[in-house]
Amino acid sequence: MVKICCIGAGYVGGPTMAVIALKCPTVEVAVVDISVSRINAWNSDQLPIYEPGLDDVVNQCRGKNLFFSTDVEKHVREADIVFVSVNTPTKTQGLGAGKAADLTYWESAARMIADVSKSDKIVVEKSTVPVKTAEAIEKILTHNSKGINFQILSNPEFLAEGTAIQDLFNPDRVLIGGRETPEGTKAIQALKDVYAHWVPVDRIICTNLWSAELSKLAANAFLAQRISSVNAMSALCEATGADVAQVSHAVGKDTRIGPKFLNASVGFGGSCFQKDILNLVYICECNGLPEVANYWKQVIKVNDYQKSRFVNRVVSSMFNTVSGKKIAVLGFAFKKDTGDTRETPAIDVCKGLLGDKARLSIYDPQVSEDQIQRDLSMKKFDWDHPIHLQPMSPTTVKQVSVVWDAYEATKDAHGICILTEWDEFKTLDYKRIYNQMQKPAFVFDGRNVVDAEKLREIGFIVYSIGKPLDP
Numbered sequence: 069m070v071k072i073c074c075i076g077a078g079y080v081g082g083p084t085m086a087v088i089a090l091k092c093p094t095v096e097v098a099v100v101d102i103s104v105s106r107i108n109a110w111n112s113d114q115l116p117i118y119e120p121g122l123d124d125v126v127n128q129c130r131g132k133n134l135f136f137s138t139d140v141e142k143h144v145r146e147a148d149i150v151f152v153s154v155n156t157p158t159k160t161q162g163l164g165a166g167k168a169a170d171l172t173y174w175e176s177a178a179r180m181i182a183d184v185s186k187s188d189k190i191v192v193e194k195s196t197v198p199v200k201t202a203e204a205i206e207k208i209l210t211h212n213s214k215g216i217n218f219q220i221l222s223n224p225e226f227l228a229e230g231t232a233i234q235d236l237f238n239p240d241r242v243l244i245g246g247r248e249t250p251e252g253t254k255a256i257q258a259l260k261d262v263y264a265h266w267v268p269v270d271r272i273i274c275t276n277l278w279s280a281e282l283s284k285l286a287a288n289a290f291l292a293q294r295i296s297s298v299n300a301m302s303a304l305c306e307a308t309g310a311d312v313a314q315v316s317h318a319v320g321k322d323t324r325i326g327p328k329f330l331n332a333s334v335g336f337g338g339s340c341f342q343k344d345i346l347n348l349v350y351i352c353e354c355n356g357l358p359e360v361a362n363y364w365k366q367v368i369k370v371n372d373y374q375k376s377r378f379v380n381r382v383v384s385s386m387f388n389t390v391s392g393k394k395i396a397v398l399g400f401a402f403k404k405d406t407g408d409t410r411e412t413p414a415i416d417v418c419k420g421l422l423g424d425k426a427r428l429s430i431y432d433p434q435v436s437e438d439q440i441q442r443d444l445s446m447k448k449f450d451w452d453h454p455i456h457l458q459p460m461s462p463t464t465v466k467q468v469s470v471v472w473d474a475y476e477a478t479k480d481a482h483g484i485c486i487l488t489e490w491d492e493f494k495t496l497d498y499k500r501i502y503n504q505m506q507k508p509a510f511v512f513d514g515r516n517v518v519d520a521e522k523l524r525e526i527g528f529i530v531y532s533i534g535k536p537l538d539p
């Protein structure tokens with residue numbers, strides 16, 4: 069029986085390994101983490117992450133061929149294939165601070181693998197890492213060599229939070245990069261055999277290590293660039309009277325462009341897009357390519373601009389001040405169907421409104437009060453000028469209340485900001501909401517989820533991203 073161990077039981081490690089366990093009943097999968105609370109949650113009915121369909125997959129395999137454990141060393145020692153899916157955030161200090169990937173977690177995982185291993189292993193980069201990381205990992209793994217053969221593969225993950233299980237069941241492609249040596253080819257084949265249990269072989273792409281590592285950064289950069297492109301267009305639409313939905317539809321009909329990822333919004337978020345583009349920017353700079361670096365930087369600048377543009381629109385529409393006014397914030401997660409708030413645009417939008425002394429009443433179906441308070445109190449890292457900005461004062465934090473119902477959030481509110489595209493926001497009783505709000509009642513739809521015309525008929529003043537302004 070092939071034994072797999074995955075170091076890192078997070079948004080990627082957990083779902084990915086659960087699906088491997090489900091699809092490969094003859095493979096034993098152990099997911100290990102240094103976080104005791106995370107592992108306890110994986111072993112309970114309250115999984116540590118919200119992901120549609122995940123409970124079901126875990127329930128089918130846990131205790132059979134899927135195990136969650138904090139005994140990292142034991143499971144690594146016993147494994148034939150070790151996936152490493154630890155976090156690779158942006159460095160906050162030292163060389164490359166604000167841009168480069170922080171590989172501390174990866175390095176310590178690699179050192180541990182080298183120390184505890186007693187048999188040959190395939191070590192798989194599942195985390196998103198800078199191109200050429202495998203070279204560094206190889207050095208660490210082979211440094212203390214006790215005659216053990218380590219083969220490094222790059223197998224970046226392309227799942228999207230909110231649709232992770234669907235994406236893992238039916239991936240557009242699985243990418244495996246490895247050394248072009250007989251041992252490398254054998255290792256690639258071993259990993260291919262795992263995926264071939266459910267992924268059609270023509271969707272398994274094999275490349276050299278550097279192409280695989282760089283492809284993940286490139287894919288995220290392209291996706292984020294598409295969002296910034298349509299968001300940049302949304303600003304122009306508002307200035308000219310064009311409608312971004314109509315423009316996106318027309319543009320997306322071109323088969324060379326395609327219709328996906330063309331929705332205007334308050335901006336992209338999540339733990340990956342910004343971090344991976346910054347990483348790409350840093351790699352370009354290190355390789356003497358400042359113009360290419362500047363090109364990708366602009367994707368983040370437009371994203372930041374979109375968030376501040378939204379805040380400015382809210383404040384200017386509400387008679388140039390939101391001081392003392394109650395704003396209901398509907399949605400805090402960075403997208404629907406996840407409770408993840410890492411880099412969510414809601415953080416910057418809320419901070420912007422709080423800066424003008426608004427009172428916020430926040431509702432998100434999957435994000436806890438603790439999480440929201442923590443996010444709003446956190447220091448923001450300015451990537452262009454690597455200094456820590458001031459955290460919010462405790463008094464400002466008191467301007468925020470978190471409630472568990474959209475109707476509660478909107479009671480007596482002067483305005484509503486929709487920041488996540490949760491389906492339930494489409495079907496709220498907006499007449500009821502209008503009746504309990506201060507007048508004039510404003511809706512600022514940062515995700516274009518509501519029917520603006522219907523809301524205007526009720527009496528709301530409505531702003532939708534990239535759409536002609538309220539007549």
Ligand code: NAD
Nearest residue numbers: 076077078079080101102103153154155156173195196225
């Ligand atoms: P995460 O923070 O949710 O999980 C990482 C886990 O690794 C944490 O639970 C942490 O405790 C654990 N860990 C860190 N060091 C460890 C060690 N030495 N031993 C054992 N456990 C350790 O991160 P994530 O969202 O799962 O992302 C993991 C990687 O996958 C990142 O590189 C990310 O860029 C990439 N990625 C993420 C997504 C996504 O949607 N979240 C998608 C594709 C790729």
